[in-house]
Amino acid sequence: MAISFRKSSGEESGGDIAPATGRNGELQRGLSGRHLNFIAIGGAIGTGFFIGSGAALAKAGPVGCLIAFVFVGTILWTVMVSLSEMATYLPTAGAFSAYATRFVDPSLGFALGWLYWFSWAITFALSLTAAGLTIQYWNADFNIGIIIAIFWVVFTAVNFLPVRIYGELEMWLSSLKVITIVGWAIFAICMASGTGQEGRLAFKYWTDPGPFAEHLVPGNTGKFVGFWAVLIQASLSYQGAELVGVGAGEARNPRKTVPRAILTTFWGILIMFVSCIFLLGLVVPANDPALLSESSNASASPLVIAATRAGVKALPDIINAVLLTAVLSAANSNVYSGSRTLVALADEGQAPRIFTRTDARGIPWASVCLTSAVGLLAFLNLSAAGGRVFNWLLNISGVAGLITWAGTCWSFLGFRRAALAQGLSRETDLPYRSPWQPWTAYYGIFFCSLITLTQGFTVFMRWSTSDFFGAYISLILFVLLWAGHKAVYRSPMVDPREADIVKGRIDYSRDPMGMGI
Template identity: 60%
Template sequence: MEQVDRISTAPPPVAEKKPMERTASSGSSHDIEKRVGTTAAVARRLKPRHLQMIAIGGTIGTGLFIGSGSALAKAGPVGALIAYIFVGSLVYSVMISLGEMATYIPITGAFTQYATRFVDPSLGFAMGWIYYFSWSLTYALELTATGLIIQYWDERLSIGIFIGVFWAIITAVNFLPVSFYGEFEFWFSTIKVITVVGFLIFAICIDAGAGQNGYLGFHTWKNPGAFVPYLVEGNEPLGKFVGFWAVLIQAGFSYQGTELVGIAAGECENPRKNVPAAIKKTFFRILIFFVFTIFFIGLLVPSDSPDLLSAVNSGSTNAAASPFVIAAKLAGVKALPSIINAVLLFVVLSAANSNVYSGSRILVGLAEDGSAPALFYKTDKRGVPYYSVAFTAMFGLLGFLNLSAGAGTVFTWLQNIVGVGGFINWASINGSHIAFQRALAARNIPRNTLPYVAWWQPYFAWYGLVFNILILLTQGFTCFMPWDTSSFFAAYISVILFVVLYIGHKIIKKTSFVKPIDADIATGCVDFLDDSQWSISAPTTIWGKVKDIVM
């Protein structure tokens, strides 16, 4: 009976001619490590510290350093705080849903693969290409931002210089083995973490009375108020709700990138151990780096501050728009703007680095599915998908559009594709996880046998799916107040493109929804590897324990 139970809970055998099949027991452990558990011959060279910092670096960006000011101006300190907490709970539902799948089947281009295997090949195709365009187009936007940030120090400099220079550097880094990407992201993310922690300490001191204005406490919650009406005149309660809902969208943009852990799972050492460790700490990172930051910004910067409103209305992307800088200015600290601007440069370079890495790995997954040319599936002997990297990097050259007149409209549409693509991806991850659980149940595989078992499932996945779709559908609500046709298409171009891709693929390929019993939960499954074949992490040190608490 013991043997029968064991057989009934094991994954089904791998089909004979799958690319990732473990065809024989012969061969070096290094060869096996490169073939199994991933969709291409990428090498597992991301160390635990790389994965931990990728998990942090994917979330801390311009959305937090600059976009948080817009959230405060629209909804007020309490409205913005509640919005970030709520969206943080959605992000956490996505991450733990991703965690179960990414630890059991750690593959490159995971998002498209999971949707294709468990839900519908057409969903994997449409979601994969939308997500790919989001990351590749963001590369152009981030390169443009580097020039704008440097212009803070000297407006005479052309942003074209820095688009070209940083394009060459970031692209070259991504042609190196993945460990170089991990190393760059490790140090960039370290700078981000130090900055945010430093700001939290600074904020506590200023709020307690260390600044030129003395003790502040919760004065901004009283004047100008905890909530701010937005867009609606004559109906204050409705205006406050509209402000809160507008910040949900802003918060969602700020959190995007958290799912980078799932993409990196296919190239990290010992995904059974390291991916759950990174995902389990997502809750505390959201709490420390987002919720606490929004909380203290709301204490230090009034929502009606002229500096804040001026920065938000002008659409500035340099240090002048950062609520961190505005808080320091109000406290009488004059040296901070240039420091924050330098940090913003590292933030943008980190994002650009992640754009090329993530976009190229998603393209690998699309190629393995047959949703992209097979050319993008190829890797060199170091495990780098060089064709995918080159194709993704080419999108960065779109940044030069900013040098021509009349390109602003084009870039507005590109930004909308970028922003909404994240919500489509999150909803797809939640939906894929629900289908994944059904596939396990169809084979009588208990969830408690998984390498990582998430909390509150499947209810938390349903919670994330419903609200991600709701925010996705309502993210352009301002175009109805009043109606603006141009704004409508700019806001919903990604949704329209997603529907066209999905329906077009389904008509051409005549795909159908995957039945739970037919879902492929074997290819790339970590259970086909012995623990001895994974790299062993270095012993825990005192510094390692400190990093575990903070990072």
Template identity: 40%
Template sequence: MSYEKGKNPSSLDEEAHSYRNSPAIQDDDRSSSYSSGSYYSESKGGSAFTRFIDSFKPIDLEEDGIDTTNMTPMEKSIIASARHPLARRLKSRHLQMIAIGGSIGTGLFIGSGYSLYMGGPAGLLIGYLLVGYSMLCVIYGLGELSVQFPVSGSFNAYFTRFVDDSWGFTLGLLYATSWLVSFPSELIACSMTIQYWNTSVNPAVWVAVFYVVIVSINFFGVKGYGEAEFYLSIIKVVAVVGFLIVGVCIICGVGEGGYIGGRYWHNPGSFNHGFKGVCSVFIGAAFSFGGIELVALAAAETRNPRKSLPKATKQVFWRITIFYILTAIIIGFLVPYNNPMLLSGNSSEDIVASPFVIAIQSGGIKVLPHIMNAVILVAVVSVGNSSVYGCSRTLASLAVQGLIPSIFGYIDRAGRPMVAIMFTNLVGLLGFLVASENQGTVFTWFFSICSLAAFFTWIAICFTHLRWRWALAAQGRSLDEVAFVSPLGTFGSYSGILILSLIVVGEIWISIWPIGEPASNITFWQNCLSLPLMLVSIIAHKTWYRSWNRIMVKLEDVDLDTGRRDVDVELLKQEIADERETLRQQPFYLKFYHFWC
């Protein structure tokens, strides 16, 4: 970390230690008063309506007595993200369901149809396997950091803290933009899904209905988001498991078409469009897997991250295996990539392109297609809900770090980043473009802004995890004080960076030379606009703040303490050692369960 001239490098450690041991942190009753939603209702009298109105007023916390006069901007951002007053109201059950089914949505239920067409069943499976493994590396590394530092903005704050503030600004902004664009597109997807049953009502009406539903959920704060995702995720998980069971039955000959087996792997074939077809699956897979990192984003709003986050992180392995890999296999057996219904879907928002519905219809099952379509509607609402949550929390984190206007960091007495939520809701009104003939073109260019953003974010998370480990070694500290250690260790982050980097190269290749078309300048910009935007953003930020003299934070200067909820490091070491010794004495099957669950 770069210190101002005349600043004692050890003073930040002293200030951080003072902060961690201050009454604001040690007094659990007071720090949780607003997190339980009772801050304003207990401290203010009046009617229920009055208390509701008061909840929108800014949170009024006592100063922690930290002198920030001589701190660098990065030091201030670390302290600010650690003490940001988001409500800690997410319970373990919320986090578990967010981890298992939180982002299962249009990417899997609908976008997988386009991926199947582009790459064939083998291409779809390979693409999901590669992206799935890289996501496992990402979430394990991110889980290690989030358990250690459950701060506002999570991985966005880690970019600033462990790498560089220009990284934090650029990647945080790209990530927020991804969710920002996703919200109106999910509203449009809701209206398109309804058209499976009703085509007489103007789709803009359905956009309005679901807009009100999603906005209302997020006005209830993180508890509203958590409860909604808990029940919506249960529905999605049950539906996917049910589909897998029905799919196996249809493959074995239960449906009208008789025994299917591996018929479609031979005719029309396992691959479509060759290696380029496999590369084209990656973008679809990114949209399918996108949102898994929301578990870590919710770290600052979780009551007990040290206990609940490791469990939620380990659930991702089962989620990837069951809900993505097995689904890709079943779809590849049930739907040929040249199915006319599949080909008629010309976008990821076209419900007719859902291979789930096509597979069940092909099996001759009359009622299930309607049930599956209802599940798809639930999934779309869920992802729209997550879009508001993910964007608003990222914007609030960027604001509290001083990377965007501070007004976005406004937190009310119920612990809601209200300005960021309202801004996200405002952009969501773009969903009414569904009534326009050119809405497809508009959203194509909107998505081009964040086309590769997911891959850049995931690469940055893996690199940040490596920087965290390197900083521990550089400062003579060990993993003995790390509450949750990634099962894949640094190997996972190295291999994750390698695979994700190769995927980005492949995406650039097929964007310059599209499948079956000559080299296209327009296609390249539509698929890869986020790459030059990222480079321009980093350069502009460094130029504006004149920080070209520092490419990255020095490992010796990385702050390894501020933001912990476990303030006594020695006590934490002893607790971790006791837990590991207890685990070592347990039978093999319990060790196996603990490793994966």
């Protein structure tokens, strides 16, 4: 299907107020700040955190793991504040590709948008599969195909509900995960204080087996390798926090709700992740063999491992139920974020125009349908050969978030140059100003790029051609998308003096609540 560039709607209409209700690409501003918070939390806190944090502890040890999560949190902060400044001034659905297209390079926006869309669409398939595996914890003979089919129908239907109802549902699903994390943190504090069958733990495991673990190779080199491996894993755990920016185009009064939601989401996720990693290192030793389990249900969760060591027998079923909630919440966010990214691509002329179409309630039905359809790839898991193909596809989603983070910081630098070139004052014209710019954005670009390039470093220590392409397929796809678009359209880099800083802007003097009227 041919893709062509078109004149922006801001140029066509000559206006600067973003429409928010109606048909033909007009989304409704029905999301409040708390909805944006929980959409991002729903995307970020999933099985990767509830189960994957155990492997992180085993690779790096309690202190190495904690430092890695804190450090990646600083990288996420640079992305979130840069995104906040742009999304507050220009609240656009599926913002990442739109900002890159308008402020840096149309080819960059094309590559970022399609890679980001596919990563969330294929993650929807992963979430459906994970739901089946989680339910099999209670009944191993249950047909996973039935679970995939049921939840595919349910969450496709949910994403056709008005966005306000979708936001409420996501808020309640995500709230259960937050409550679980808080409850487990209280349990871990009690366990470290001596209420478990092992007695008072305090910082016992920081001494034996030690603060850092060796990974793949012995000595200090092995400790650094473990730290770096967890650095990569931590970045993947945090991904989804940026989804708060995807919903900016459907937020009520974005001038207030967007920056507040972005910063609240960042601090909430950072505090929950870092606190849990810290407490996990207190109550579970890094050399516990259960941490390296390859299971996908509650038996592999470090939360359950800690409870088992404390002598609590009833917790696995509870944790598995929470894991199911986490998976379903993630599935809900996957379709939403993927569909809005597709809307942004179509709105910038980088996808067929049909994907901007909405129904009377403002639902982008074509984008939801295509995103949801990719979730049917979950049925590949019903055969062994299909499962191998499915795992390769999932590798694309792993690094796509890091590439998006780097692209967001780069887009901010382009936005900053355009604002200066066109006489926009950061002090008087911007509703929100991110601190310490442009150094904040440079910091984010550097470390996101470094982690992206090195995330498959273990392949070079123990070479495997299959593992190499598995680790770097997303980066290869991104380069191919960018280079292919550049070769076909030969689009130049955006001139800051001509960058579109009008389309999507809300004139608060005429529309104080930012409803797009």
